[in-house]
Amino acid sequence: MAAARAVARVVAVAALAAALARTARAEPVAPPPPSPRVLHVPTAWLIPRDHVHTSAGVTHRGAIHASVVAGLAGLADVDVTLSDDVGFCDPCAGPRTITPTWLGSAGFKLAAPAGAWFRAQPALAVGMRRSFAARAPAGSTAAPEVATLFAVASARAHGVAVHLGASAWATARGARPPVRPFAGLEWRPPQYPRTTLLGDLSWLPELGADGAALRLIAGWGIRYQALSWGAVELAVRHREDDALAGSTVFVRVAGSFDLRR
Amino acid sequence: MNRLLLAFLALAAIALPAAAQPLPPVPLPEPEPETAPSPSPSPAPSPAPSPAPSPAPSPAPSPSPSPIPSKPWSEPPPPPPSPEPEIGLPTVLASPTGRLLPAAIIYSRSSLDTSGGLASDLRVGLGDVAEFGVELTDLVRARESAAAAPHRLAPYLAATFKMGLAEHRLFTGQPALALGFRKSFEHEIDGRATRIAELYLVGTKRLGDSVELHGGGVFWDASIRDADGAGNGAAAEDFLHDHGVRRQLRGFGGLGLRALADAQILVDLYWVPEFCYECTDRQIRLKALLSWGVRYDITRSIKLDSGVRVPDITAADLLDAQIFGQVTFLHRGLRRAVDHLR
Numbered sequence: 011m012a013a014a015r016a017v018a019r020v021v022a023v024a025a026l027a028a029a030l031a032r033t034a035r036a037e038p039v040a041p042p043p044p045s046p047r048v049l050h051v052p053t054a055w056l057i058p059r060d061h062v063h064t065s066a067g068v069t070h071r072g073a074i075h076a077s078v079v080a081g082l083a084g085l086a087d088v089d090v091t092l093s094d095d096v097g098f099c100d101p102c103a104g105p106r107t108i109t110p111t112w113l114g115s116a117g118f119k120l121a122a123p124a125g126a127w128f129r130a131q132p133a134l135a136v137g138m139r140r141s142f143a144a145r146a147p148a149g150s151t152a153a154p155e156v157a158t159l160f161a162v163a164s165a166r167a168h169g170v171a172v173h174l175g176a177s178a179w180a181t182a183r184g185a186r187p188p189v190r191p192f193a194g195l196e197w198r199p200p201q202y203p204r205t206t207l208l209g210d211l212s213w214l215p216e217l218g219a220d221g222a223a224l225r226l227i228a229g230w231g232i233r234y235q236a237l238s239w240g241a242v243e244l245a246v247r248h249r250e251d252d253a254l255a256g257s258t259v260f261v262r263v264a265g266s267f268d269l270r271r
Numbered sequence: 272m273n274r275l276l277l278a279f280l281a282l283a284a285i286a287l288p289a290a291a292q293p294l295p296p297v298p299l300p301e302p303e304p305e306t307a308p309s310p311s312p313s314p315a316p317s318p319a320p321s322p323a324p325s326p327a328p329s330p331a332p333s334p335s336p337s338p339i340p341s342k343p344w345s346e347p348p349p350p351p352p353s354p355e356p357e358i359g360l361p362t363v364l365a366s367p368t369g370r371l372l373p374a375a376i377i378y379s380r381s382s383l384d385t386s387g388g389l390a391s392d393l394r395v396g397l398g399d400v401a402e403f404g405v406e407l408t409d410l411v412r413a414r415e416s417a418a419a420a421p422h423r424l425a426p427y428l429a430a431t432f433k434m435g436l437a438e439h440r441l442f443t444g445q446p447a448l449a450l451g452f453r454k455s456f457e458h459e460i461d462g463r464a465t466r467i468a469e470l471y472l473v474g475t476k477r478l479g480d481s482v483e484l485h486g487g488g489v490f491w492d493a494s495i496r497d498a499d500g501a502g503n504g505a506a507a508e509d510f511l512h513d514h515g516v517r518r519q520l521r522g523f524g525g526l527g528l529r530a531l532a533d534a535q536i537l538v539d540l541y542w543v544p545e546f547c548y549e550c551t552d553r554q555i556r557l558k559a560l561l562s563w564g565v566r567y568d569i570t571r572s573i574k575l576d577s578g579v580r581v582p583d584i585t586a587a588d589l590l591d592a593q594i595f596g597q598v599t600f601l602h603r604g605l606r607r608a609v610d611h612l613r
Contacts, residue, residue, distance in 0.1 A: 082534070082565050082567050082575065082577055083531055083533060083534030083565060083567035084531065084534070085530055085531060085534050085536065085565045085567075086564070086565040086577065086578075088577045088594075088596060115385075116385045116594040117594065118564065118577055118578055118579050118594050120536065120563075120564075120565065120578075138579045138592060138594060139594075140385045140590075140592055140593060140594050141385070142385035142386070142387070142594075155590050156590075157589040157590045157592055158589070159589055159592075178589065179589075180588065180589035180590045181590075182590075183420055183588055183590050183591075184588065187589050
């Protein structure tokens with residue numbers, strides 16, 4: 011039954027994506043609005059001032075994703091995100107089982123745009139993300155808490171955008187947060203100006219009854235800029251130590267809106 | 272000694288604004304109409320403009336004649352509206368500034384953060400030299416023991432009074448100065464009654480068009496007592512001032528960088544008391560609060576702040592950090608009403 015519901019959700023989002031794609035044929039190709047994240051890692055680009063970037067999606071496991079990012083004067087971004095990026099494992103050893111769940115978090119990112127200080131300077135950003143709501147995993151009464159501090163640089167040339175950064179993750183009070191690098195890549199082939207190939211690599215916490223561990227997570231997929239303000243993302247997520255069958259397929263619909271209109 | 276120092280500071284703060292105030296115009300009696308010629312020769316009176324309009328119509332200077340008839344010369348012109356004051360906000364993100372609200376400007380700020388904190392601050396400017404306000408703060412925290420995680424004491428109700436001098440009032444280059452006092456009402460929860468009070472002196476100096484520096488000192492006091500007399504091994508009542516001035520006095524500062532015409536990057540460091548219920552040595556400690564973020568002037572009267580707040584930077588705990596958002600409204604209605612009454 012749950013699998014049928016998940017399949018129905020994916021089919022519904024795919025139908026929406028197809029409808030957007032049909033509409034896109036009549037639209038002139040415009041540069042896509044900047045995205046605040048690749049798939050799992052943040053970018054150093056900011057939402058244009060007085061714009062709001064929203065995205066919503068679902069995985070084939072039934073977990074949902076929703077995000078609202080608001081540009082703050084073109085200096086910073088503030089967001090509220092509901093996501094399943096941070097996984098819960100039970101059991102965590104041996105053949106692991108990741109439970110689909112959700113984690114609500116808020117983020118703040120302060121950035122300097124590319125070329126702000128010198129000509130070849132990439133876009134630079136420093137940010138913080140802190141969870142504010144989560145569902146307690148099975149067997150636990152306490153809701154998990156997660157916080158991360160990150161710094162990222164983004165540069166674009168010839169249709170290729172590269173994002174490099176590092177993040178410190180905290181999942182337990184009093185423990186020294188480990189620092190891990192992350193990277194992201196976006197490529198928009200000139201033959202397909204509406205399509206962007208996405209890939210990223212990062213470490214994300216995986217929470218369990220006995221504590222948390224940082225695990226490598228990789229994502230790859232495409233973003234199709236169906237409309238000047240909207241895009242559809244279809245991607246796959248692989249977690250460290252997971253078999254191929256443990257991968258997660260997800261689809262998201264994203265839009266960028268000018269609040270001054 | 273402390274009381275003498277406080278009394279001297281208070282006297283100086285009262286005297287400085289008074290010395291810097293421009294003298295108000297003294298209302299003089301209306302001159303009586305002269306009924307007898309003055310014995311001394313008076314200069315010839317200057318020709319006064321004729322109160323009656325000329326009977327001959329003057330050619331209209333404008334190609335499109337105005338349909339509104341001109342007012343008679345005898346009607347006095349309306350008083351010019353008071354110039355719109357530049358409003359410097361009374362806080363950076365958490366720490367106070369040396370700026371004061373202009374007279375009759377109402378300031379309100381509401382904020383929330385990821386740890387569930389809600390805060391509100393309402394102030395009104397008094398005569399360009401002071402401001403008064405009440406606030407609900409969510410920055411005061413307590414913990415059960417030294418090893419336990421702190422939790423918020425909220426809502427914590429406090430009243431604020433602040434007085435000071437605008438920048439360049441006494442001499443060119445003088446920073447804006449303010450002396451403020453904040454006193455809480457007694458907050459009782461979990462069988463403990465706590466209070467806080469602070470006295471601060473802060474200066475704000477603008478450097479060029481885009482940088483603003485804030486710095487000052489704060490003198491804290493606080494108390495905690497067992498409201499139900501349980502004790503739990505700790506002293507029945509503990510005061511911060513029992514542990515010496517060095518535990519009470521702290522320096523603080525802030526920086527505002529106007530990166531865009533309508534947006535600033537803000538950083539500040541302030542101190543807030545934290546209570547510990549079961550600690551036997553000291554139940555009250557001052558914790559350093561670091562905040563950084565952006566203030567966006569959406570309109571002249573609405574400002575939106577967002578950023579990151581670390582309630583205890585010495586703990587270096589990322590999970591302790593909070594993402595906050597706050598909106599500030601500046602109401603000019605009272606000022607317009609006062610101007611209208613004048």
